[in-house]
Structure formats: structure tokens, C-alpha cells
Amino acid sequence: MGFSLSPLAASEGYRLAAFDRVGSTNATALELAREGDAGKIWLVSKRQEAGRGRRGRPWETPEGNLAATLLLVPSFDLKNSATLGFVAGLALGDALDAVIPHAKFAVGMDGGTARSGGRFELKWPNDVLADGAKLSGILLESTMLENERFALAIGIGVNVVASPREVPYPATSLAELGAKCDAETLFLALSDAWMDNMRAWDEGRGLKTIRQRWLTRAAGLGSEVAVQVDGQVVRGVFETIDDECRFVIRKANGEAVVITAGDVHFGAVASAAPV
Structure with missing residues (x-):
């Protein structure tokens, strides 16, 4: 099947642009903003050829992994936007729980604290872990626009079918964990889970709620x-x-x-x- 938005996201005015392949969903999103796009659009692909993570590190997305970016051209303050990485992490965690409801993962050497039943965990500031290894990275980038406005790209890369090998940290993929889920199914759940967490965030006014939710998923808390x-x-x-x-x-x-x-x-x- 192809990529699609959840009915809730579509009803709230979110849009979708899907690509067979893309250089970088974040870069493409910010270029759309500079060309006048009003935002609230998800850009998605199963193959990203020039992605990047924090500190400019490359983030490769081979065929079948998920590269997704949400472009916003918001009215809230730029300072508040920094905490949307935590919203994105929570949304992805909720989406993973929805599509893989009975996940049971061990805890690896960089994973955090063992808990019965296993779960997807959030590693500060913007990673999602499974089996103690990095499953997803989240990258926020912004650009200034005319009339003192700004655009924000919230990029989410998920290792669905494969994980990188030559990296300085443990990494895994859903396929390596034995999960039966494709990028399209995961994105559908992600676009839905984003709505709940974005509403809770409430343009920064609900950051206390987001913080509490994030701590319930925090990797390594107390370690x-x-x-x-x-x-x-x-x-x-x-x-x-x-x-x-x-x-x-x-x-x-x-x-x-x-x-x-x-x-x-x-x-x-x-x-x-x-x-």
C-alpha cells in the first residue's frame, strides 16, 4: 500500500507529500517553506539518500526504512519549538506501541533500565531505542521567512528494515527485532499519534504534561x-x-x-x- 494520513490528521488540515526517493525530507520541507508553503504537511519516503542527523552526522535511509518530516510554519514563538522534539519522540513511541503492541525487548549496554515486558524508550534528547539500541533519530531544523516568521522541519528517521552498521553506537531495526511492520503502516500510526501529543503540548503551554509523559518512557532514568x-x-x-x-x-x-x-x-x- 502507499503512504496515507490518519483520518484525524487529515480532518485537522494536515497534508501529505510522498516521494519514491528523496535527498533529505528536512531539506525538501524547508525549501517548500521558502517557496511559500503554509506548512502542516508531512513529507515521507522509504528511501532518503542525503539525510543527516544531529551535529551534521549522515543518516542513511535504505529502501524500506521510514524518512518522515513534518513542516510547520507556526505562529508560536521559535523558542517554544525546541521542545517539539520531545513531542515527536512521544508520538513515535505511541505509534510503535500501536503497530507492535506486544513488543518484548531486552536492554542493551546503552539502553537504560530493565523493566518487565519491555518497551520502546526515549533517549534524551531525540532518539528512540529498542533492545537498548538506536531505532530512530529525530532532528529539528528551522529557517527564517519574511515578516519575522519561521519554518520548522521535524524530521523522523526510523530503521524499519535495516540499521546502519558503521556507527559509534548500537543500532537496530524493526526487522532485526522480528517485528512485522512496514514504513507505510508505521507512518499512518505516527500521523495519528502526533495529533494527541501536539494537542497536549498546546503551543508550549502543556510542556509540563509532555515532560511527565516523556519521563515515563525515559531510557536510563536513575542509572x-x-x-x-x-x-x-x-x-x-x-x-x-x-x-x-x-x-x-x-x-x-x-x-x-x-x-x-x-x-x-x-x-x-x-x-x-x-x-
Whole structure:
């Protein structure tokens, strides 16, 4: 079957543009915005040839994986938009639960805390884990438009049929986990789950709710962690995320460190992280 929006998303004015192949769904979305597109459009493909992740890292999407970007040209403040990565992570987690309702995953060395029954977990700031390995990455990019407006591209890449091999972290795919799900089915669920979480976010006014939901899925909560920040490594216990969704570490000396951006490693990976 082809890609389609959920009835709820379509009823709320969201649109869909599907591509057989694309360079980057994020780049294409931002170009549409610069050409005058009003936003609320999902761009999707099962083959992305020039995708990128955080810090400019390449994100390859071989045939059958999901590359999806939601373009928004919003009226809310640009500062508020940064927390939409947490909304996207929650939406994807909910979508995965919907299409793979009985998933049972172990917890790998960079995965977090074992819980009975297994689940998809969210790794701060914008990754989704399964079996302790990276299943999905989320990347937010923006561009300024005329009249002090801006466009926001919320990119979501999911390893459906294959995962990258030459990466510095564990990675997996739905196929490797034995899940029977294709990109089209997952996107349909994602476009639906986005609606609930976006409404809860409420242009930033509902960030408290989003934070609470995110913490119920948080990978590594209460475990040893190492975060690389500007060439330095901060070690301690992952205590929480604060009211602005910043990462909070409690160091061995009792000091709380609030981190805005950085690379997070748990468990054995945290212990081996270079100083």
C-alpha cells in the first residue's frame, strides 16, 4: 500500500507529500517553506539518500526504512519549538506501541533500565531505542521567512528494515527485532499519534504534561550516565529532565548539573566514555 494520513490528521488540515526517493525530507520541507508553503504537511519516503542527523552526522535511509518530516510554519514563538522534539519522540513511541503492541525487548549496554515486558524508550534528547539500541533519530531544523516568521522541519528517521552498521553506537531495526511492520503502516500510526501529543503540548503551554509523559518512557532514568559536552565528560546519575526538558545529572559529590545539549551514554558505555 502507499503512504496515507490518519483520518484525524487529515480532518485537522494536515497534508501529505510522498516521494519514491528523496535527498533529505528536512531539506525538501524547508525549501517548500521558502517557496511559500503554509506548512502542516508531512513529507515521507522509504528511501532518503542525503539525510543527516544531529551535529551534521549522515543518516542513511535504505529502501524500506521510514524518512518522515513534518513542516510547520507556526505562529508560536521559535523558542517554544525546541521542545517539539520531545513531542515527536512521544508520538513515535505511541505509534510503535500501536503497530507492535506486544513488543518484548531486552536492554542493551546503552539502553537504560530493565523493566518487565519491555518497551520502546526515549533517549534524551531525540532518539528512540529498542533492545537498548538506536531505532530512530529525530532532528529539528528551522529557517527564517519574511515578516519575522519561521519554518520548522521535524524530521523522523526510523530503521524499519535495516540499521546502519558503521556507527559509534548500537543500532537496530524493526526487522532485526522480528517485528512485522512496514514504513507505510508505521507512518499512518505516527500521523495519528502526533495529533494527541501536539494537542497536549498546546503551543508550549502543556510542556509540563509532555515532560511527565516523556519521563515515563525515559531510557536510563536513575542509572549511571556520561554526557560529552564541549569536549568534556560529565558523569553521574541521570536524575530527571527539568521543566524546560534539560538533562539533569546528579554527580557523586551531590552537585546537580543541568545540560542543554550533549551526547548521552548509559551503563557500560558510560563507564568506557573517554575523559
